[in-house]
Amino acid sequence: GDSVTQMEGPVTLSEEAFLTINCTYTATGYPSLFWYVQYPGEGLQLLLKATKADDKGSNKGFEATYRKETTSFHLEKGSVQVSDSAVYFCALFGNNRLAFGKGNQVVVIP
Amino acid sequence: NAGVTQTPKFRILKIGQSMTLQCTQDMNHNYMYWYRQDPGMGLKLIYYSVGAGITDKGEVPNGYNVSRSTTEDFPLRLELVAPSQTSVYFCASTWGVDTEAFFGQGTRLTVV
Numbered sequence: 001g002d003s004v005t006q007m008e009g010p011v012t013l014s015e016e017a018f019l020t021i022n023c024t025y026t027a028t029g030y031p032s033l034f035w036y037v038q039y040p041g042e043g044l045q046l047l048l049k050a051t052k053a054d055d056k057g058s059n060k061g062f063e064a065t066y067r068k069e070t071t072s073f074h075l076e077k078g079s080v081q082v083s084d085s086a087v088y089f090c091a092l093f094g095n096n097r098l099a100f101g102k103g104n105q106v107v108v109i110p
Numbered sequence: 111n112a113g114v115t116q117t118p119k120f121r122i123l124k125i126g127q128s129m130t131l132q133c134t135q136d137m138n139h140n141y142m143y144w145y146r147q148d149p150g151m152g153l154k155l156i157y158y159s160v161g162a163g164i165t166d167k168g169e170v171p172n173g174y175n176v177s178r179s180t181t182e183d184f185p186l187r188l189e190l191v192a193p194s195q196t197s198v199y200f201c202a203s204t205w206g207v208d209t210e211a212f213f214g215q216g217t218r219l220t221v222v
Contacts, residue, residue, distance in 0.1 A: 006152075032208040043114075043200055043213030044153075051208035089152065091211075096160050097168070098143055098204065098211055102152035 002027040002094040006101035021075040023090035031094035033073040116214030131186040133201030142184040146197040
């Protein structure tokens with residue numbers, strides 16, 4: 001079935017550093033792709049989305065581009081802040097299912 | 111507009127007990143989902159529904175059951191719980207395809 005793979009392990013970086021979280025997907029057809037963020041003790045919230053190839057989703061300084069040729073949707077931010085510390089999930093909607101990757105814990109150190 | 115409401119927020123059960131997690135949404139969404147979240151394992155899909163009267167199994171349906179008698183409600187039934195069902199459970203709803211999914215606050219269940 002459709003699935004999402006995120007890079008392994010937590011990400012720890014200093015404030016104002018560049019953040020990249022890798023996400024690749026396997027799907028039949030052309031799914032919509034999403035990044036969700038989860039703050040401690042809360043449910044997930046949509047960060048950004050892209051619905052077709054070459055679309056770029058962006059929000060709060062975060063960006064991700066839907067790359068059909070590499071089946072990827074990597075998340076980037078040019079200069080992270082302490083408030084960006086959270087867990088980030090890549091997701092796709094396909095075949096009526098909303099499937100998530102394992103998530104990456106991001107810790108930003110002042 | 112309440113969004114997605116899940117109850118209860120916390121629950122401790124003994125092995126072999128049963129309970130129902132409630133999920134209600136007021137956005138008239140067709141698609142609803144139940145996930146469990148274990149540490150470091152992301153969200154695993156338990157059951158989902160594409161509309162009232164229609165439900166389907168996800169990745170990890172064993173030990174769970176659902177019903178969808180109305181558009182608004184999508185309860186998750188746990189029968190004869192086991193320690194392996196200790197987890198955080200999330201309900202979500204969406205219009206589908208390219209639209210945002212809204213999540214409840216989660217239910218933290220511990221089975222002892």
